[in-house]
Amino acid sequence: MGRHREFCVETALDAALCVFWRKGYEGASYADLTEATGVERPALYSAFGNKEALFRRALARYHERYLGYLPEALRLPTARQVAAHFLRGAVELNTRYPDRTGCFGVNGVLAGSDDAEPIRQALIEYRATGEAMLRERFERAKAEGDLPETADCATLAAYVMAVTHGLAVQAKAGFRREVLQAVAEQALAGWPENARSAAAHDS
Amino acid sequence: MGRHREFCVETALDAALCVFWRKGYEGASYADLTEATGVERPALYSAFGNKEALFRRALARYHERYLGYLPEALRLPTARQVAAHFLRGAVELNTRYPDRTGCFGVNGVLAGSDDAEPIRQALIEYRATGEAMLRERFERAKAEGDLPETADCATLAAYVMAVTHGLAVQAKAGFRREVLQAVAEQALAGWPENARSAAAHDS
DNA sequence: CCTTTTTCATAACGGGCATTACTAAACCAC
DNA sequence: GTGGTTTAGTAATGCCCGTTATGAAAAAGG
Incomplete structure (x- = not known):
């Protein structure tokens, strides 16, 4: 029972992921996160826990949503092809979205406010x-x-x-x-x- | 006339450089900087200006104090030797000081508090x-x-x-x-x- | 010695941060 | 419909940040 959640947790997580991708962990403030997700602070806390937990969730989601080329690469028959697919996949991902260039993981602490x-x-x-x-x-x-x-x-x-x-x-x-x-x-x-x-x- | 400065500006800059190297720009607080330099905040401001100016001074000093291998490399006769010296110099510098591993420039925004x-x-x-x-x-x-x-x-x-x-x-x-x-x-x-x-x- | 000038250190300032009370609203069970 | 329960949104809390006002201390000139 009780009131229903008015926002989609996964959608909010995707939006938060984009913010972290762009600004890094410390560079992303709750002001940024609420604006991007359309969810107020307390709702983010109740849904994900604190900022660190939210970032970890975003990292996991990044893995499953954007790093599909990695298992793809590992399935290829030769090591050269693996490495080639890996590097080309990284290039593709690093440049596909103009609003969040680079790698979520590297930016995570490379980017700042x-x-x-x-x-x-x-x-x-x-x-x-x-x-x-x-x-x-x-x-x-x-x-x-x-x-x-x-x-x-x-x-x-x-x-x-x-x-x-x-x-x-x-x-x-x-x-x-x-x-x-x-x-x-x-x-x-x-x-x-x-x-x-x-x-x-x-x- | 007037009172003399009681600390060495270059020594303080070297200490600040180490802090930035380890913690990055945003990760380095004035609490860290005063502790490392032994110089109180207002003295740092009067000597270097604000935090950004101090970081730029540290970057310049990093270049002249730690990147000597770069012109060395450029002077070598073959491109292969240049690249080899460059890479080996980077490896050496990135690992020489256990208290500040990696590259000042990369850490600058990769490291955090x-x-x-x-x-x-x-x-x-x-x-x-x-x-x-x-x-x-x-x-x-x-x-x-x-x-x-x-x-x-x-x-x-x-x-x-x-x-x-x-x-x-x-x-x-x-x-x-x-x-x-x-x-x-x-x-x-x-x-x-x-x-x-x-x-x-x-x- | 006293004035002037510069540096020193303590302590404050405003702002932004992550986090959380608190109150009103929405929902389900009974 | 009413009571119990969960969420929403406003607003506050405490903390730490970079920066600076303030006044004492120290050095040099006259």
Whole structure:
């Protein structure tokens, strides 16, 4: 008995998930959550518990609603296909929704409140300058015949930056150094070579 | 004339830099900053301006004090060496100081206050399960002869996760989809092959 | 020594946060 | 229809945040 709930719990959870995706855990306030869900604060508390519990529910829902490509990838016959499907699925998901780019999990603590937007922009620019330096250096390498004519310097620079960011996230997660070193070595396995550079390697 | 400053500005900046490195921009409170620097709030304000200005000063100092390996890398003769030095330098820096692992820039908005520690741990575990699934899948691939006997499945899994995290960070930074797709393709360039898998490729 | 100037530390300020009393309304059982 | 029970929405609570007013302490000039 008693009064009926006037909102759909799953719908509200989906809306909350989008807010967390965009703003991260700490960046999402209850003001944001009530606005997005159309549900007042006390109702959110009674339906989900506190903010942390709500975020965990959102994480679980993210997994079941957006990460279907992951089991898909794991079912493929070859490891290369698995990795390819995994990476392509991540790219697709990270860019599909313009209002919530990136990965829910990474953003979860990478994103922050709106007040931190200038700082976020400063860091983006900072990383962009580093990437630009890398790209210019690679272009010089191509001119010098150190990279093949077919090499895409911008992509190589972005790739190196991506691996670096991935390493940073993993280091933050407590990965042991040897693991990270192995990852870095693996990242170099596909480095483009031409006849000349293939002749004499470092290390 | 007037009273002398009783603390060293650069020393205080170094201490503040460590706090930001560990806790990120929003996660670092003035309570943390005063404790780490030994300088009271108003003195920090008079010396550096507000929190945002202090963070920018810390970022600049991070660049000059910790990123020396970057110009080092750029000076090397081959692109492969540049990338190798870059990645190895990042690994070294990301793991050198146990009290502030990871990258200042990435942590800057990835890290958060201490209250968010359970959430951070939950996300770490979540990513770890995904990585474990990937590793098991690769081990199966090795048993099936799809990966060479020499393949290190744990490293391959960590590598794929790292690239995925890097892609997420870049997507968050507003990278265009084509760029990310090129990065993902590049990440597959060094995928280990054996005679059998080299024979018949997908895509 | 006294005035002026700068820095110091305590303590306050307004604002936003997560969380929760509290009251009115809606519903079911009887 | 009435009583018991659950939800809705307003508004309050306490806390911590970044920032700053306030007045004492210290240094230099005359």
